[in-house]
Amino acid sequence: MAASPTNDHSPTQTLNPSDPIPQPPTTAPTDGHDSTSEPPHPNGQPSDAAQGEKRKREEEEQAEQSQDQDRSSHPLWKTSLCSFFRRQSGSCSHGASCRYAHGEDELRPRPDNSWDPTSERAKKLTKLFEVGDKCAPNDDVMMTEDVVTDEDGEDGDGAVSDPGLSKCLGVPFKFAKKKKGMTVGFVSFESADQLKSSVEELEGKYIGNKGIKAVDVIPRSFEKNTKPTMAVPSNAEKADKLAISGDAADVSESSNGTPDVDGNEENSTLNGSGSSGKSARDVVTPLAHMAYNDQLEHKKSSLMQILKRLTRNARKACPNGVSLPEWILKSREIGGLPCNFEGVLASPLVNGYRNKCEFSVGYSLQGKITVGFMLGNFREGVTAVEEPVDCPNVSTIACKCASIFQEFLQDSGLPVWNRFKNTGFWRQLTVREGRRPEKAVDSENSDANIAEVLLMVQVSTTGFDDALVTSEFEGLAQAFAAGAATSSPFLPLTALVVQDHQGISNVAPADAPLRSLTVPKVTCSTDSGADNIAEASIHDYISNLKFRISPTAFFQVNSLAAEKLYSLAGDWAGLGPDTLLFDVCCGTGTIGLTLAHRVGMVVGIEMNASAVSDAQRNAEINGIKNCRFVCAKAEDVMGSLLKEYMNGSQKQDEDRNITENGDKVSSTGEEKEIVMDNVQEPEGGSSHSVENVAEPGESSSHELESVKTGSNSLEDGKQEPESQLESNCTSENGNPSAQCFKNVVAIVDPPRGGLHPTVIKALRTHSHLRRLVYISCNPESLVANAIELCTPSAEKIEKGNKNNRGWRNMSAAGLARHRAKSMPVSESFRPVKSMAVDLFPHTVHCEMVMLLER
Numbered sequence: 001m002a003a004s005p006t007n008d009h010s011p012t013q014t015l016n017p018s019d020p021i022p023q024p025p026t027t028a029p030t031d032g033h034d035s036t037s038e039p040p041h042p043n044g045q046p047s048d049a050a051q052g053e054k055r056k057r058e059e060e061e062q063a064e065q066s067q068d069q070d071r072s073s074h075p076l077w078k079t080s081l082c083s084f085f086r087r088q089s090g091s092c093s094h095g096a097s098c099r100y101a102h103g104e105d106e107l108r109p110r111p112d113n114s115w116d117p118t119s120e121r122a123k124k125l126t127k128l129f130e131v132g133d134k135c136a137p138n139d140d141v142m143m144t145e146d147v148v149t150d151e152d153g154e155d156g157d158g159a160v161s162d163p164g165l166s167k168c169l170g171v172p173f174k175f176a177k178k179k180k181g182m183t184v185g186f187v188s189f190e191s192a193d194q195l196k197s198s199v200e201e202l203e204g205k206y207i208g209n210k211g212i213k214a215v216d217v218i219p220r221s222f223e224k225n226t227k228p229t230m231a232v233p234s235n236a237e238k239a240d241k242l243a244i245s246g247d248a249a250d251v252s253e254s255s256n257g258t259p260d261v262d263g264n265e266e267n268s269t270l271n272g273s274g275s276s277g278k279s280a281r282d283v284v285t286p287l288a289h290m291a292y293n294d295q296l297e298h299k300k301s302s303l304m305q306i307l308k309r310l311t312r313n314a315r316k317a318c319p320n321g322v323s324l325p326e327w328i329l330k331s332r333e334i335g336g337l338p339c340n341f342e343g344v345l346a347s348p349l350v351n352g353y354r355n356k357c358e359f360s361v362g363y364s365l366q367g368k369i370t371v372g373f374m375l376g377n378f379r380e381g382v383t384a385v386e387e388p389v390d391c392p393n394v395s396t397i398a399c400k401c402a403s404i405f406q407e408f409l410q411d412s413g414l415p416v417w418n419r420f421k422n423t424g425f426w427r428q429l430t431v432r433e434g435r436r437p438e439k440a441v442d443s444e445n446s447d448a449n450i451a452e453v454l455l456m457v458q459v460s461t462t463g464f465d466d467a468l469v470t471s472e473f474e475g476l477a478q479a480f481a482a483g484a485a486t487s488s489p490f491l492p493l494t495a496l497v498v499q500d501h502q503g504i505s506n507v508a509p510a511d512a513p514l515r516s517l518t519v520p521k522v523t524c525s526t527d528s529g530a531d532n533i534a535e536a537s538i539h540d541y542i543s544n545l546k547f548r549i550s551p552t553a554f555f556q557v558n559s560l561a562a563e564k565l566y567s568l569a570g571d572w573a574g575l576g577p578d579t580l581l582f583d584v585c586c587g588t589g590t591i592g593l594t595l596a597h598r599v600g601m602v603v604g605i606e607m608n609a610s611a612v613s614d615a616q617r618n619a620e621i622n623g624i625k626n627c628r629f630v631c632a633k634a635e636d637v638m639g640s641l642l643k644e645y646m647n648g649s650q651k652q653d654e655d656r657n658i659t660e661n662g663d664k665v666s667s668t669g670e671e672k673e674i675v676m677d678n679v680q681e682p683e684g685g686s687s688h689s690v691e692n693v694a695e696p697g698e699s700s701s702h703e704l705e706s707v708k709t710g711s712n713s714l715e716d717g718k719q720e721p722e723s724q725l726e727s728n729c730t731s732e733n734g735n736p737s738a739q740c741f742k743n744v745v746a747i748v749d750p751p752r753g754g755l756h757p758t759v760i761k762a763l764r765t766h767s768h769l770r771r772l773v774y775i776s777c778n779p780e781s782l783v784a785n786a787i788e789l790c791t792p793s794a795e796k797i798e799k800g801n802k803n804n805r806g807w808r809n810m811s812a813a814g815l816a817r818h819r820a821k822s823m824p825v826s827e828s829f830r831p832v833k834s835m836a837v838d839l840f841p842h843t844v845h846c847e848m849v850m851l852l853e854r
């Protein structure tokens with residue numbers, strides 16, 4: 001049964017935003033504007049001229065799209081009612097060519113078989129649904145965790161049955177509970193008879209206008225003292241239809257069960273349905289059934305569709321009275337793309353390429369404690385975990401580690417984490433592998449290239465006896481030592497770390513306590529047994545540079561493909577001895593350090609303290625002296641750093657930033673200037689001094705500067721920077737200033753969500769920054785950020801209404817269009833070229849690179 005259509009559903013909520021035809025206004029807001037795609041006009045009613053202009057743009061856009069495709073065969077053709085036609089009593093200037101339906105007769109069903117929610121058909125269906133449509137889809141609940149009650153009617157936590165849910169159900173039962181954010185609730189019964197009669201009574205029942213569907217919780221045969229339990233998945237889009245509270249706080253596991261939590265690609269992989277019959281392989285590597293070349297083709301065409309959104313949205317956002325930029329006009333010649341898309345570069349290694357995997361701890365469908373991948377989404381009631389067998393992106397060594405841990409857990413005296421109750425001890429295993437330098441790489445046998453393995457076990461120690469915990473940790477270390485000793489292929493166990501984390505989701509904050517465990521010497525190939533957490537790290541190689549990687553620091557999961565990615569970014573960035581390169585979101589310094597020999601100076605910005613510490617150390621290991629790493633959130637320091645390095649031209653910048661309406665914005669475009677602390681040496685000269693690291697949210701930055709502390713010794717094969725800075729090229733605080741650099745470029749590589757708006761503003765409003773290379777693991781956020789960077793400025797900027805709640809429901813592109821309107825007057829960038837690098841074979845993900853210039 002599909003989610004029931006309701007009148008308050010806007011098309012953007014019910015349709016896939018990737019649909020190439022933007023949705024029309026289907027509701028009739030008072031200002032006559034398209035409330036689904038545009039925020040309300042901040043200054044009240046738009047003028048007729050503005051409406052005319054907007055309409056003209058839409059017409060142009062329509063004309064362009066008609067070149068691309070046969071519109072009438074488009075899946076969204078006439079699937080929404082034309083609001084102009086309705087408001088103007090049956091007339092629309094587009095006539096028969098309008099993409100929207102002129103009346104109910106013309107209306108077509110949407111690809112998901114639903115109807116425009118404002119249509120009569122949809123309303124009728126809603127009514128039908130309310131009086132008893134029983135054709136609900138068979139949502140699979142694979143909740144393999146204990147959700148049932150104790151004998152006293154309380155759950156294991158002592159929490160009482162959910163009274164709101166009890167009231168809604170209106171049938172006899174023993175215990176009922178639903179967590180906020182979940183689309184299913186759980187009910188247990190005194191007896192099988194009670195279950196049978198209650199389920200019969202519940203069939204066809206509604207809570208609000210949402211049908212209840214009762215399904216068995218996945219085989220509970222493994223439970224001792226099984227009590228009859230069923231799940232009641234709500235067909236509501238939002239879980240609050242079944243919850244007593246309207247507040248549907250999200251408790252979903254954003255990454256659990258996925259191989260990576262680094263804001264990287266797989267976070268979305270498992271957010272689909274948890275349909276039974278799916279294996280871990282299907283869920284984690286959904287393209288594995290395709291030949292690799294076909295996978296690349298598949299990625300190419302979906303990336304092209306996403307890229308076209310940049311053109312469409314920038315066109316839409318282009319202010320009235322401002323000419324469309326050349327790149328938008330020319331996009332017609334390249335099928336609506338914003339710039340040339342040069343294809344997808346293949347990964348040098350297609351199987352076993354992941355150097356980091358995060359394995360969930362949970363129960364399999366058969367009730368066995370399992371270490372592997374979750375088969376779906378916790379929100380939808382799926383917690384079943386399957387072993388990572390047959391997932392071609394995972395190395396044999398990583399699988400072996402998961403299996404050793406799984407064996408250990410079978411006899412552990414401590415419980416596995418229960419996501420439903422938020423109780424338990426063992427949560428997750430992260431396996432990180434360090435590979436040998438490239439020259440030694442054997443692409444046929446990727447496991448043979450693994451030289452170091454770091455294991456991080458996530459636990460929640462709260463409420464557990466210290467002595468028991470200590471003895472379990474000893475047992476764990478023994479188990480890994482013994483397992484590694486007998487492993488084939490050889491398991492070079494380097495470090496074992498425990499991360500203590502109490503939070504609901506397994507995504508731990510960067511400062512979650514870490515403890516290094518001593519692994520008995522007998523099994524260890526390298527310097528294991530380190531009690532000092534500073535030593536718990538592994539090393540990998542990119543472009544012949546050696547990188548130290550701490551347990552929680554980001555490092556691309558496919559090192560060989562990352563090398564291709566970074567060199568592509570470097571080639572496009574137009575580097576030279578006169579270049580100052582900003583490496584924004586630099587992680588362990590990979591991009592800046594691999595390109596350092598091609599530029600005058602690198603300034604890296606990164607918020608994760610361990611990663612910055614690694615970056616600093618990596619500069620030292622490789623004898624690189626022209627890098628400076630700043631530990632701070634980019635949004636807190638980007639403007640200040642650009643300003644600092646563009647000292648000489650500051651006055652000019654400030655003059656430029658007096659907007660037409662007389663408002664003066666800071667040179668960074670930020671409303672408030674963020675003042676950086678003076679540059680500080682790391683305490684005691686040590687790059688590991690985490691005391692020097694800004695707390696999250698602090699606006700100051702403390703820096704670990706490799707410029708000053710880089711060692712002179714070069715390891716074999718390491719690159720000497722091409723140019724060293726003249727000693728007189730320094731600003732007041734001793735850092736080299738931009739006057740020494742003719743060319744200032746930025747390479748940004750943000751997490752999935754993209755750049756913070758403050759960073760975008762700073763990059764855009766610093767006119768000396770002429771070139772920007774954007775790397776992204778999420779092309780959607782790249783497009784959203786590029787809309788803001790590439791849309792021409794209005795002659796007069798609009799001030800946004802920060803209290804407008806309508807923004808919450810906007811797509812990323814819609815929000816970006818809106819933000820573009822309030823961007824301080826500044827020269828926009830233009831997309832020059834784009835290309836993708838496949839870092840994630842067998843998954844739908846890719847790294848995208850786009851060159852922006854002005």
Ligand SMILES: C[S@@+](CC[C@H](N)C(=O)[O-])C[C@H]1O[C@@H](n2cnc3c(N)ncnc32)[C@H](O)[C@@H]1O
Pocket residue numbers: 263553554555556584585586587588589590591605606607608611632633634635749750751752756777
């Ligand atoms: C996709 S990774 C890229 C790291 C690095 N460029 C590389 O390729 O190894 C994104 C990095 O941005 C960092 N990050 C996330 N939000 C940030 C912020 N607001 N400011 C600075 N760094 C941030 C993360 O810690 C992570 O290291």
